[in-house]
Amino acid sequence: MAGSHSSPMPNAPAVADALPGAAPPRARRRRRALPPAWLGAASVCAMVLAWWAVSGGRVVPAALLPSPADVWAAALEIARNGYRGTTLWGNALSTLGRLAGGFGLAVLVGVPLGLWMGGSRAPAAALDWIVQFLRPLPPLSYMILLILWLGTGDASKTALLFLTAFPIVVAASAAGVRGVKLQRVQAARALGASRAQVFRHVVLPSAAPMVFTGLQIALAAAFSTVVSAELMAATDGLGWMVISASHFLRNDVILLCILVLGLLGVGLAWALRLLDRRVVHWRGRD
Amino acid sequence: MRRAVPSWAITALSVGLLLAAWVGATSGGLVRDLFLPGPADLWAGLTELVEDGYKGRTLLEHLGMSLLRVGAGFLTGALAGTALGLAMGYSPRLDAAAAPFIEFLRPLPQLAYLVLLIVWLGIGEASKITMLFLAALPVAAVAARDGVRNAPPERQRAALALGASRWQVFRHVVAPSALPEILTGARLALGIVYGTLIAAEIIAGSSGIGWMILDAGRFLRSDYAFVGIVAIGLAGVALDRLLLLVERRVVHWAGR
Numbered sequence: 001m002a003g004s005h006s007s008p009m010p011n012a013p014a015v016a017d018a019l020p021g022a023a024p025p026r027a028r029r030r031r032r033a034l035p036p037a038w039l040g041a042a043s044v045c046a047m048v049l050a051w052w053a054v055s056g057g058r059v060v061p062a063a064l065l066p067s068p069a070d071v072w073a074a075a076l077e078i079a080r081n082g083y084r085g086t087t088l089w090g091n092a093l094s095t096l097g098r099l100a101g102g103f104g105l106a107v108l109v110g111v112p113l114g115l116w117m118g119g120s121r122a123p124a125a126a127l128d129w130i131v132q133f134l135r136p137l138p139p140l141s142y143m144i145l146l147i148l149w150l151g152t153g154d155a156s157k158t159a160l161l162f163l164t165a166f167p168i169v170v171a172a173s174a175a176g177v178r179g180v181k182l183q184r185v186q187a188a189r190a191l192g193a194s195r196a197q198v199f200r201h202v203v204l205p206s207a208a209p210m211v212f213t214g215l216q217i218a219l220a221a222a223f224s225t226v227v228s229a230e231l232m233a234a235t236d237g238l239g240w241m242v243i244s245a246s247h248f249l250r251n252d253v254i255l256l257c258i259l260v261l262g263l264l265g266v267g268l269a270w271a272l273r274l275l276d277r278r279v280v281h282w283r284g285r286d
Numbered sequence: 287m288r289r290a291v292p293s294w295a296i297t298a299l300s301v302g303l304l305l306a307a308w309v310g311a312t313s314g315g316l317v318r319d320l321f322l323p324g325p326a327d328l329w330a331g332l333t334e335l336v337e338d339g340y341k342g343r344t345l346l347e348h349l350g351m352s353l354l355r356v357g358a359g360f361l362t363g364a365l366a367g368t369a370l371g372l373a374m375g376y377s378p379r380l381d382a383a384a385a386p387f388i389e390f391l392r393p394l395p396q397l398a399y400l401v402l403l404i405v406w407l408g409i410g411e412a413s414k415i416t417m418l419f420l421a422a423l424p425v426a427a428v429a430a431r432d433g434v435r436n437a438p439p440e441r442q443r444a445a446l447a448l449g450a451s452r453w454q455v456f457r458h459v460v461a462p463s464a465l466p467e468i469l470t471g472a473r474l475a476l477g478i479v480y481g482t483l484i485a486a487e488i489i490a491g492s493s494g495i496g497w498m499i500l501d502a503g504r505f506l507r508s509d510y511a512f513v514g515i516v517a518i519g520l521a522g523v524a525l526d527r528l529l530l531l532v533e534r535r536v537v538h539w540a541g542r
Contacts, residue, residue: 036382043383064406125296136522138481140488141496141515144503149321220393227395228485239398246401254405258398265393 066252071259074252083253084244086236092260095226095237098154102161103222110166111211114173119203124174135167139225143232152233157226164225165218172214176207209283212276219272223265238264323509331509340498340510349517352483352494355411356525359418360479364472366419367426371471374427375434375464384427392424396482397489404490414486421482422475429471433464462539469533476529480522495521 048068054060055067062070078088117124143160150156180203188202230239238257245253276283311317312324319327335345343351374381396417403413437460445455487496495514502510 036378039379039382040386044386047387121293122291122296125293126300129297129301133519136477136526137515137519138484138496138522140481140485141499141518143488144500144511145508145515148503148506148508223393224395224397224482228397228489231397231401231489239395242398242401246405249405251402251405254402258394258402261398262390262394265395266389269393 070252071255074256091238091241098157099226102158103165105162106165106169110169111173114170115177118174118177131167131170139164140228157229160229161222165222168218169214173211176210180206208280212280216272320506327509332513335513348495348498356480356483359415360422360476363419363422364426364475367423368430371427371430374431388424388427396421397485400486418479422479425475426471430468433467437463466537473529
């Protein structure tokens with residue numbers, strides 16, 4: 001067992017990253033005046049101060065770049081009176097609802113299909129070319145066809161998000177199954193495990209980290225796509241709010257939406273990483 | 287293992303079935319050509335687009351304009367992002383200071399800030415290329431930072447102990463081990479930039495292949511839209527293969 005796999009060297013940087021106390025030697029040589037977490041907060045504060053200094057008519061016209069105070073005032077006003085009959089929460093929820101619908105459907109269909117395609121030859125041969133054709137295609141390019149076929153309502157958006165996430169999920173799930181070590185499957189079979197038991201106890205745990213990586217990539221892609229789709233054709237959602245605010249030159253509302261979208265994106269990525277760590281806690285310990 | 291039917295036969299059968307369904311549905315009058323053009327319509331559309339063009343520009347000219355934008359945004363964004371990421375990999379302080387912005391920018395839907403960029407820079411090329419720059423930057427920065435961080439510290443220490451200068455360590459130890467990751471990041475960034483540009487041309491464009499599809503769709507010329515979509519898919523695959531080729535030539539030592 002002294003092969004290259006059991007050598008600790010390839011994993012050394014990952015281990016050093018995971019342990020907060022074990023800083024890499026380069027960093028240790030220099031003495032740190034501030035812990036990096038503070039430095040991050042300080043740089044965000046500096047950015048906000050710089051924004052404050054140049055905005056609001058001091059350097060840049062207020063119509064082009066509203067100040068943080070303007071954006072805050074817009075946030076309060078929208079919280080109190082809403083924005084053109086909708087609320088910020090309502091719009092965020094409709095964006096997230098669309099995302100959940102399209103992405104959820106892609107997970108429900110894509111993961112089992114991908115696992116099946118990874119495990120047996122016939123479905124892979126029959127369907128892989130469709131996945132390979134869809135994967136590099138920018139989703140917005142076929143949005144107009146989906147609108148033509150399904151109308152401008154939520155059906156075309158759900159289909160678009162499904163088609164965005166589906167090929168990524170399928171490809172990752174299939175690759176996860178194909179990456180399972182053959183020796184493990186053979187060992188389990190030799191010890192008398194049934195096909196179902198091999199799948200449940202050997203294939204699924206080995207493929208799960210790859211599947212989860214695919215889910216994270218697919219969710220990020222779907223999030224970007226849902227906002228683009230809402231910019232194009234929607235009557236609610238954060239993307240609609242951005243494009244509607246731009247028609248009325250409400251740059252404060254646009255900035256507010258961008259901040260909310262950025263935080264949502266960070267939050268979604270963080271939530272999926274947390275789920276990843278809880279569900280596939282054996283990742284990387286192969 | 288039974289080997290009754292070879293894989294290529296199953297693939298061929300599946301492609302054939304789908305093609306047959308397409309031909310059957312379109313020629314049998316099951317679907318109107320407005321929704322799904324048949325093979326003959328598609329071919330006619332392709333020759334028209336290549337020879338006469340769509341609204342003043344041929345298919346290749348539209349595609350070329352899109353690729354120029356992709357090239358400008360990708361090159362500037364990937365270069366700036368790689369430089370920033372290398373510096374972040376070396377300096378934990380810079381990393382801590384820049385990370386919040388990179389992490390915020392990375393998952394942010396690019397089209398959301400395009401609207402703001404259009405207000406600031408106008409509807410022309412500047413706003414689109416700035417958006418593509420901002421789309422490529424965080425992806426390239428994260429790849430370069432992780433590449434530097436994952437450079438084996440033993441080798442760096444060995445080189446330093448043997449009397450190498452910091453620049454020599456970077457040139458001969460850190461750069462070669464970070465380069466594969468940087469180029470993988472570049473491929474990822476190119477894919478994102480390409481997809482984003484198509485979306486941007488659809489939302490706010492007056493030329494380019496993305497705009498052509500949307501405009502054709504609005505006038506219910508779904509044959510043009512189909513040809514455009516296939517062209518976008520093929521160009522996307524070609525771009526990715528091109529970068530893969532560069533990757534294989536430049537970092538032929540990757541994985542060893």
